[in-house]
Amino acid sequence: METLAFQSEARQLLQLMIHSIYSNKDTFLRELVSNASDALDKLRLESFRDKDLVADTSDLHVAIEVDREQRLLTVRDNGIGMTHDDVVALIGTIAKSGTAEFVRQVKESQDAAAQDLIGQFGIGFYSTFMVADKVTLVTRHPRSERGVRWESTGESTYTIEDVDDAPQGTAVTLHLKPADEEDHLADYTSTAKITEIVKRYADFITWPVRLAGEDGAEPTTVNSRKALWARPSSEVTEEEYAEFYRHVSHDWNKPLETIRVQAEGTFEYQALLFLPSQAPLDLFMRERKRGVQLYVKRVFIMDDCEELMPEYLRFVKGVVDAQDLSLNASREILQQDRRIQLVRRRLVRKVLQTVKSMMTEKPEAYATFWRELGGAVKEGLLSDTDNRDSILAIASFDSTHDADAQTTLAQYVERMKEGQQHIYYMTGDSRAAIEQSPHLEALRAKDFEVLVLTDPVDEMWVDAVPGFEGKTFRSVAKGQVDLETDEEKVQAEERKKDFADLLAWMGATLAEKVKEVRLSTRLTTSPACVVGDTHDITPTLEKMYRAMGQELPQIKRILELNPDHPLVVALHRAYGEREDRTGLADTVELLHGMALLAEGGDLGDPFRFSRLLGEHLERSL
DSSP states (O other): OEEEEOOHHHHHHHHHHHTOOOSOTTHHHHHHHHHHHHHHHHHHHHHHHOTTOOOOOTTOOEEEEEETTTTEEEEEEOSSOOOHHHHIIIIISOOSTTHHHHHHHHHHSOHHHHHHHHHHHTOGGGGGGGTEEEEEEEEEOTTOSSEEEEEEOSSSEEEEEEESSOOSEEEEEEEEOOOBTTTTBOOTTOHHHHHHHHHHHHTTOSSOEEEOOTTSOOOEEOSOOOOGGGSOGGGOOHHHHHHHHHHHHOOOSOOSEEEEEEEOSSSOEEEEEEEOSSOOTTTTOTTOOOOEEEEETTEEEEEEEGGGSOGGGTTOEEEEEESSSOTTOOHHHHHHOHHHHHHHHHHHHHHHHHHHHHHHHOHHHHHHHHHHHHHHHTTHHHHOGGGHHHHHHHOEEEETTEEEEEEEHHHHHHHOOTTOOEEEEEEOSOHHHHHTOGGGHHHHHTTOOOEEEOSTTHHHHHHHOOEETTEEEEETTBSOOOOOOHHHHHHHHHHHHHHHHHHHHHHHHTTTTEEEEEEOSSOSSSSEEEEBOTTOOOHHHHHHHHHTTOOOOOOOEEEEEOTTSHHHHHHHHHHHHOSOOHHHHHHHHHHHHHHHHHTTOOOSOHHHHHHHHHHHHHHHO
16 A cells, blocks of 8 residues: 655645535536546447447446445445546546646635636536545456555545455545534435435436435436437526536536537437637636537537537537537547538538627627637638638627727718728737827827737737728728828828928938838828838737747838927928937937837837937936
């Protein structure tokens, strides 16, 4: 027998369970039955794939046994079981990403919030210590001759040893704490209580859950075992949908929306999908999982079937039950299967159509969806060109029209001015930074609406998407912004001639920093701004690429001057009057630095800028 120490995070988690203040401690049984069901699924699948596996699959089930005198509760299954290494890896440590964050949030939260966190992090087995002083686990994998016995009181250590004559599968025995109504601790040796919990949390599980009577009577099956997706929607309650969602997603919250799909014809399948009400913790993590569960004729095939759901809809959970696929289907086979590709296309269209319906029928639910998950959905504008228009139709964005409410593109187009051909936007780190940008001055003065795009993915898709409903996207920080009347254009041409010598001299003076100096049509109050050429990448995107280690050539930008600003007027006059322009060159360099700072950019040489600014201030006193 070995005595081993828990990993530090596991130890913290166990202490939280032992001293739990959660009011709903029933969840421990849901987790144990769910784990047992998964083990049965895995054995069934493994026996199809490996004909040499010696395993009894004739009566796969979950059994629950109680001993009222000894206060013991046992949940056993005859599923896949675990090896010695499996037990150490899965129970002695917590490899699941996000566990440290879970521990932090539980410590900071109150009862209701903490209770929600259990499901979100899927802590499973550890929840048994909410109700038990000691937990004993006996397990054997079909390929192992000997079993493994694990035991712990949930303190700093656990014992583990190999045992003979262990049956196939896993049995978890809980040495129950006394019932305590004040501590919300029920009597879990009561068969009535156990039946209530199984009915509430696991009625839909495919495998029979058998409960032995308190008087030793023949075990009875307490769950209906009918798959929710196979039942008419009129016969399924919202609570049943919610519990099934919790089962497949490990999210304690109720789903935001339930989606059912029934396909008949040459390739029949049923799907039951869910949209979460809160973004998964791993939504933007590299190790994230995605995809839905795949069944064939109600036989579990695989978790996280990525072939059925694209990356940008990775938050969608649920099941797809196909009628005509092979039970031996591997991920490689599914990738080549045209039928799976057709299913995927239909599921994606259904999800996007559902969200579009929510916009008009359930606007509050839609607002929650977009706030929590919109950042991931917008990735599809880059990766899913077939559904790009559908994604644009369900997208919402901040804009200068209303500081408190987002706008759809359709609403933006409705508000466009007569003759306006472009959907104006600006990307940046924050709304505050964008609203203070000099690039918006002329548009604000002429009451043009501008989309305020602050998600990192916005930097990527705006250059890849040509437009919406015939209107092209136009950055207010790149290229020329044409807002002038015909009369103003004539005046601008005259000014351009008047400023031509100054602009040429400034362009030569700043040749190492800018590609051009020109007069601006986008400024009204600032003296200058820097803009990109029409097809240049933005400074933010440039920083992102460099942060990822990608080498980029120097990207020179354009310096634009406001010909009506007193500083620029004075500069123009001084240029015409002075033959020695050494001092003016320093002023031009300061003007360029001011334009960079105004947009939140970085100075190439901040020390030189500070020295020049100090000298100019000194001369002005």
